[in-house]
Amino acid sequence: MNKSKDFLRRIVEEDLKTGKYQEIVTRFPPEPNGFPHIGHAKSISINFGIAQDYNGHCNLRMDDTNPTTEDTQYVEALKDAVEWLGFKWEGDVRYTSDYFDRLYSYAITLIKMGKAYVDSLSEEEIREYRGTVTQAGKRSSYANRSVEENLDLLERMKNGEFKEGEHILRAKIDMSSPNMKMRDPLLYRIRHAQHFRTGDKWAIYPMYDFAHCLSDYIEGVTHSICTLEFENNREIYDWVLDTLGLEPPRPYQHEFARLGINYTVMSKRKLLELVEKKVVTGWDDPRMPTIAGLRRRGYTPESILNFCESIGIAKANSMVDVAQLEFAIRDDLNTKVPRVMCVMHPLKVTIENYEGTEEIEASYYPHDVPKEGSRKLPFSKEIYIDRADFSEHPAKGYFRLTPDQSVRLKYAYIITCKEIIKDSEGNILEIKATYHPDSKSGEDSSGIKVKSAIQWVEASSAKKVEIRLYDRLFKNEAPEGIDDINPDSLSVITNALIEPAVITNKPDERFQFEREGYFYADPELYTDDTPVFNKIVALKDSWGKKKKAPNKAPEAKKVQIDGEVVPMTAEEQVLFDTYTKAYKLNSEVANTLARDAKLSSFYTEALAAYHSPVSIANIVANEVARELKTQEIDALKFSPAQIATLMRLVDEETISNKIAKGVFEQMLKSGDDPSKIVESQGLIQISDPAEILPIIDEVVANNPDNLAKFKAGNTKLLGFFVGQVLKATGGKANPKVVNTLVAEKLG
């Protein structure tokens, strides 16, 4: 295998070379609290893939430390997903709960070393004592408890003598550490809940930061690969393992960027809500970004692995266009699956000059696919074509059957329309046509020119099938969850007709329905009586897309400029329409961009680097446009790609919009990369409520008058409090998070 090495594989190679480890051991450590999604597929492909590439092994470990949300059905789904993707875990499935006894004894060791203590502050106090990013915390006075008292309390916590929240076990590290996570992190909490494996044996459960590193160690994991949000937890990971002085070798944590895909949510919690509220039919609804959903939709394991590989492994979070996932399945199926004919919206055609029947040999694979295979298509005087393939009053550029234009029936003959039969309301019921006997595909001597070939089925042998067409589950590019659901994500066609060869095929087969897309027999719904096919993905450049574009040229939009209306050129108009319709820009921004060739090309280039149409449009139409008034585009110190990076940082909430403006000013002058500016100046946005809440408390405490006014009904003061909090963090706090937290705090 000769793929270019990602940074994780480079680390692994180095560790093997230096003899740090003899064998590579990784693990995939999901919490069994939901079905795995495409983001997990990425983690699976990294962990199992690396183990495979370096002849090591990978464990599957259920991180089951939160009894209230976990369940065996999720364990099964996780096992299924890993197996379906083609991987094998080492030995049995492992569970963090298998290590509860050992973890507990490690906790006792820490207590005996004076490195852990039972704290009895309330949750509120713990937060308060933790301090802020700018202020050291202070240690709880309970930290002075003797070793004996701590041991006694922990045991009684374990035995269920206390209420939840009454006590908590904490590591004794550093209450003034610049890394807030290191300010005496929590190790164990009390939970009176039934655990799906250990029942009610335990009334305490280890926290992630304690359980994860030790479970890795217990399993002999060498490379503990996780997503970026755990970067600050790495210090605890190391502290626990080092403080306990465990026998080497020990694992080390390495972080990579989690996968985000536009038009998708990727959080089990949010996906669970869709399931529970029955917005979808279940975790395996073909619209879900779960592995079970993609599988039922018809995605192949290869396509998902190829997708994961194609997006690479990065150290900075980014948003991947869902089109890339769609590309991966198309690319996989293109040469693999047979091409057959299905008529979605049947329109009867009677070929008046045809008598009898025949069978026409038709290849399952087009000429450029090096695969053999064909079937016999029945043919007779009664056939069905798609309603969309006939037009009585065709628009310009319509190449299919019309009263004046013949068309080829794919693999068969050319037909010509003779008569249109309509009902009393003018709906077309049937077409009477004639065929040209000497026009048969492959032996055509008719000399008739046609502009296209359409799919068809023979009436008496065709089978009725149900087709399920899927659109994106979410209507906007960066959905938050259930409120952004696309109400039209599923449409069902109940009376499509398919050629007979398809329904006699084995299950788990995929097809290309010519000119329609790729389809998969739904494994749950398909029966012999009602065959149900899921549309996996459309064909590239399908007619469907073009059809959606307006047939007639849109009316030119008039825009007011300096008191007079200057009409757009045709090209500008096309841009304007794309911007407003496809990209959903407001007309003012779209107008600015469309009318300026320099801006629009800058915009296009930036979008190619990162497809976030709205946010990039705003900065290009405002800040970039402002610069271009005084200098030439070549003289700009920043590139479209850098603007894309800047907006990506905003979209991912790494920095706020406000900070982005400041970064932009610096890019203007220095031409430095935005990521570099953000990193070197520590501008990363603060989104962790644990860091923000104490600041809110401070601001509220310092403004008793305004608080009183707010409570008395002056709700406008909410903005005041939010502003103060943002100011106190030097603009670094995430405004959205601050808003929510302040609103919650002030109730």
Ligand code: ATP
């Ligand atoms: P979610 O937020 O969806 O519940 P999670 O991170 O809590 O996900 P876990 O079950 O704890 O889910 O994750 C198991 C492993 O999968 C972890 O190592 C985690 O880092 C990884 N993972 C989860 N989501 C993604 C993602 N979007 N991209 C890459 N890896 C992911």
Ligand code: MG
């Ligand atoms: Mg989680």
